[in-house]
Amino acid sequence: MVHQQFAALGDPTRLAIVERLARGPASAGDLAAPTTMSLPAVLKHVRVLEDAGLVTTAKRGRVRECRLRDDALVAVATWTAQQQALWSTRLDALGTLLEDM
Amino acid sequence: MVHQQFAALGDPTRLAIVERLARGPASAGDLAAPTTMSLPAVLKHVRVLEDAGLVTTAKRGRVRECRLRDDALVAVATWTAQQQALWSTRLDALGTLLEDM
DNA sequence: GCAACAGTAAACCGTATGGTTCACCAACAG
């Protein structure tokens, strides 16, 4: 279900969160700090990322720590590579076809 | 503006269109045929993909031909690779840190 | 124990999104 991951990354706020988490884990508050948004809004976004399988969270005391999943982007990467391969081989085929003429 | 491309790919219908176009160009009607959707709906999706810079269309006679852009997925691919790199180097750093202890 | 703090749940709101139908136009085919 890679479209769910794409959808999750389609929101600029969520994309920024992922970029932030790629630098290392952070609490929900940490994620909200640089934004103008309310905490509940940020946590909704985190939940979406979690549902998409991009992020895991765990509660330590009263703070919820968010971290990027190790395998977060492999589905996205493989899908992208696959489509690029298909498309480029088709272009190659066109190229050789033109050469043959 | 990679989040626009992610958003475009976030819809299952649009994802399917891209997968279809990776196999080769198609008319709007061709794209609508395998679906249960109306033609106008499909063309809206195509328009979104076009706005995201993933697809180009051109009108030949009365049929609109849609094709995947050659550079369609490079932004997505590079962004993904970049984040993966960041995250994995951080994991490496953690690994060596643990070794040092 | 109490105050401050981090998060959560719920209700609510405006707008964007994904879809429809209908009317219309331009291009073929006969």
Add this chain to the structure above:
DNA sequence: CTGTTGGTGAACCATACGGTTTACTGTTGC
């Protein structure tokens, strides 16, 4: 010329989405 076909534009509709506020719960520090 005429009928059919492929696409387009507009109006419209329901629902999903991104955000808010408010009230509440569980931790932590003094």
